[in-house]
Amino acid sequence: MASHLPVIDLSLFGDKENLSHLEGNNELKKLKDACQELGFFHVVNHGVDTTLIEKMDRASRDMFSLPEEVKKRAIFPTPSAGYSTPTLGVDGKDSMPESMHFPGPSVLPNSLDQVCTKLWPHGNHQFREIAHAYNSNMMSLSERIIQLIMLSLGLDVSKYYKSGLFTSLIEGYVRMNYYPGTKDEEESQNAYKTSISHTDIGILTILYQDDVGGLQIRTKEGCWIDVKPLKRSFVVNLGDCLQMWSNCRYRSAEHRVVYGGLKQKKERLSIAFFFTFEEKAEIKAPEELITEEHPQKYNVAKFGDIIAQYFQLGPTLGGSNYFLI
Known part of the structure; x- marks a missing residue:
């Protein structure tokens, strides 16, 4: 089943520095409903230059087109850092695309520079400049969105x-994902692949995706719905930490990507920006969100402990369930 996500127009919120006038704003109500029901929404008129997005798209594709032996130089022993080769699960289930991770400083200091040095020992100033600018813009956009989410609460x-x-306990990082198009010999087999279904562990994720599609969300009723790409938008989804911090007022939804086969004739690219906490951050719901009608749902937890449980329990369950009261 295909679905259009709620579309949040950031230009309707006015001055970034003055949020006090927004109580009762219709767009704020749309945001609240989206966070409660799906945990996903599109943002438009987000303020990120279209030219920068296009440059980031081209730079990412150029990077993935490098020879495999070159990309493998950027494999790091640190989990979720640098290059990851694609993996194929049984019958295509729980497969993972080719990806490149640039984690935050608490995981791998100066990760962008470290990865670039591995890929281009003689330098690639253009890639670094584009990626740094994109990361900076995503950080600013994340800060704007989380403030609006607080206001909606x-x-x-x-x-x-x-x-x-x-x-002081926030960081952001980028992961690029590449899904090759269907090869001729695969077309008759209709060889679909499905990435590991999961929730995101952090605060929120801002996703750039091209026009190929493939993203699916699991609804509260347990149905998978296809997310239709929307030009000049980003997809935003809430993470486990925001579900915990909001005392379950807002939802971190399970999602996945279905790709390959006849459904995907051309390559697919997505670029995810993860807005998250440092490991020492303590996640505790505000007192205003704990009431008789909404009793406290989670024990107070450090983000580092949530990460540990996430990897122990598996990505579908997420790390937050362990801390339920």
């Missing part, structure tokens, strides 16, 4: 966004 943004949790 009825919280005092100046109090909670400027707290130590959201100013």
Whole structure:
């Protein structure tokens, strides 16, 4: 079943520095409904230059077109850092695409420079410049969105966004994913692959995807729905930490990508920006969100402990379930 995600127009929120006038704003209500029901939405008029997005798309494709032996030089022993080769699960299930990770400084300091040095020992200033600019823009956009999400929860943004949790214990990082197009010999077999279904562990994810499609979300009722690509938009989804921090007011939804076979004749590219906490950050729901109607759902937890449980329990369950009261 195909579905259009709710579309949130950031231009309707006005001045980035003044959020006090937005209570009762219709777009804010749309945002709240999207966070409660699907945990996914499109953002448009987001302020990120279209030219930069196009440059990032081309740079990513050029990087993935490098010889395999060159890309493998960027494999790091640190989990989720550098290059990852594609993996094929049984009957195509739980497969993973080719990817390149640029984790935050708490995981791998100066990861972009380290990866680039492995790929291009003689330098590639253009790639670094584009990737740095994209990362900076995604960080600013994430900060804007999380403040609007706080406001949609009825919280005092100046109090909670400027707290130590959201100013000194935040980081963001990029992961590029490449899905090759269907080869001639595969067409008759209709060889679909499905990535590992999972929830994202952090605060929120901003996803750039091309026009190929393939992203699916699991609804509250347990049905998988296809997300139709929308030009000049980003897909935003909430992560486990935001579900915990919001005391389950908002939803971290399971999702996956279906690709290959007759459904995907051409290559697919996606670029995910993960807005997340550092490991020492302590996740605790605001007192205003704990009431008789909404009793506390989670024990207080450090993000590092959530990560550990995420890897132990598996990505579908996520790390947050372990901390349910």
